[in-house]
Amino acid sequence: MRGGKGGTVNKFKKAGIVSLATFIFLLVASAVALALGYVRLEHESYGWLFLIVGVILLILSGLVAFVVRGNTAVNLACFAANAVALGFCIRAWYFFRGLENNFVTMLLICLACVAYLWVFFALCLIPFISKHIKAFFFIWLAISAVAYILVVIFTNTTFVSTFGYYMLVVAAFTYAMVSGSHNLKELIRALTLSAYSVFAVAVIVAVIIISEDGDMGLDCVADIFSGVPDGKGEDKKHKNEEGFLKRE
Numbered sequence: 680m681r682g683g684k685g686g687t688v689n690k691f692k693k694a695g696i697v698s699l700a701t702f703i704f705l706l707v708a709s710a711v712a713l714a715l716g717y718v719r720l721e722h723e724s725y726g727w728l729f730l731i732v733g734v735i736l737l738i739l740s741g742l743v744a745f746v747v748r749g750n751t752a753v754n755l756a757c758f759a760a761n762a763v764a765l766g767f768c769i770r771a772w773y774f775f776r777g778l779e780n781n782f783v784t785m786l787l788i789c790l791a792c793v794a795y796l797w798v799f800f801a802l803c804l805i806p807f808i809s810k811h812i813k814a815f816f817f818i819w820l821a822i823s824a825v826a827y828i829l830v831v832i833f834t835n836t837t838f839v840s841t842f843g844y845y846m847l848v849v850a851a852f853t854y855a856m857v858s859g860s861h862n863l864k865e866l867i868r869a870l871t872l873s874a875y876s877v878f879a880v881a882v883i884v885a886v887i888i889i890s891e892d893g894d895m896g897l898d899c900v901a902d903i904f905s906g907v908p909d910g911k912g913e914d915k916k917h918k919n920e921e922g923f924l925k926r927e
Contacts, residue, residue, distance in 0.1 A: 705845055
């Protein structure tokens with residue numbers, strides 16, 4: 680991993696910083712998702728608000744990060760905002776799938792994701808892979824994406840599906856490890872850009888929910904913007920939850 684004018688980057692120091700940042704990012708997202716579980720909405724159709732708020736946070740953060748590129752404090756703020764946005768997206772997923780997690784489970788998921796990150800780093804220490812690090816990075820992303828899709832589609836468990844979403848974000852954080860950042864400021868910028876992988880989580884959550892029950896998704900969104908819930912989204916949501924409980 681070569682830096683710019685600053686010379687060779689210390690691989691272990693970079694891995695340590697990225698791992699710590701990843702753990703904090705996921706922990707904040709988990710805390711937000713858990714806290715939102717205590718929110719009681721007037722109408723269940725408004726569960727889509729969780730996802731919409733998450734997307735809005737990402738868009739606002741993206742605009743700020745694009746305009747103010749070199750300011751470390753701004754990048755850190757955008758990084759934190761993206762963590763909060765991920766928390767909203769995860770809460771939306773839990774809401775529509777009838778899932779729930781406790782703090783211990785979320786903590787274990789965060790630790791598992793950091794371990795996943797370290798597997799990537801360990802592989803990067805292999806001389807052949809180190810010489811072709813950029814190609815390996817894209818191969819790693821492709822493998823992670825396929826694994827993630829399979830995990831999310833074919834599982835309903837709280838641990839595995841959440842790990843699938845977090846894994847997608849962490850896979851993007853590997854970009855910071857292979858980036859040409861040669862100082863802390865550039866590394867923070869790389870981490871901030873990687874955090875916008877949360878957009879992919881938001882899109883996939885929306886697509887899966889709508890594809891599983893298109894009428895429910897359209898009814899819920901219509902209820903939000905019309906301001907006059909008709910109960911269809913709520914009825915369908917209840918049916919989904921009943922089906923989930925039977926499967927369990």
